[in-house]
Amino acid sequence: MMIDDPFLLHFVRWLHVLSGVMWIGLLWYLNFVQVPTMPKIPDEMKPAIGKHIAPAVLFWFRWSAASTVLFGLILAWMSGYLGDALAIGTSGGGVQTALLGIAMWFGLIMAFNVWFVIWPNQKIALGIIDAPAEKKPASARRAMLFSRTNTLLSIPMLYGMVAFQNSPF
16 A cells, blocks of 8 residues: 655654664663663662652653554555565565564564563563563563664664665665
């Protein structure tokens, strides 16, 4: 299906990009700023991070992930290339659609990691839900490893998204 309303397509694309900037910006903030800086923060200040800053960051992080995926899927459907992209270009569409499809799958994997691995483990690590104290370090490590995985996936994901609109081919 193709929606032939330039303003509506533009608006949905803008919401997708806006959500994506927030999601990837927070992902990179967590991995390049907050996590590496935590060992340098005095112990008496660390509770403020875990009780106030991290929960707020994680709220916007997970909802921006969800809205990025939602608006991206709507945009691909409205533009008529959702099926071809999810099939990674094997059903038609060529190299550009294949690049977009790979990027979309990376984004879907990343969103899955946010909601079903990172967030559940962060809730334990930050004490948002009750868990034995000995479980917190393992949960924090698992959340960090999946967050680092998402950071690595974000680079080719962003390339595929940009290359679809600005083809090098």
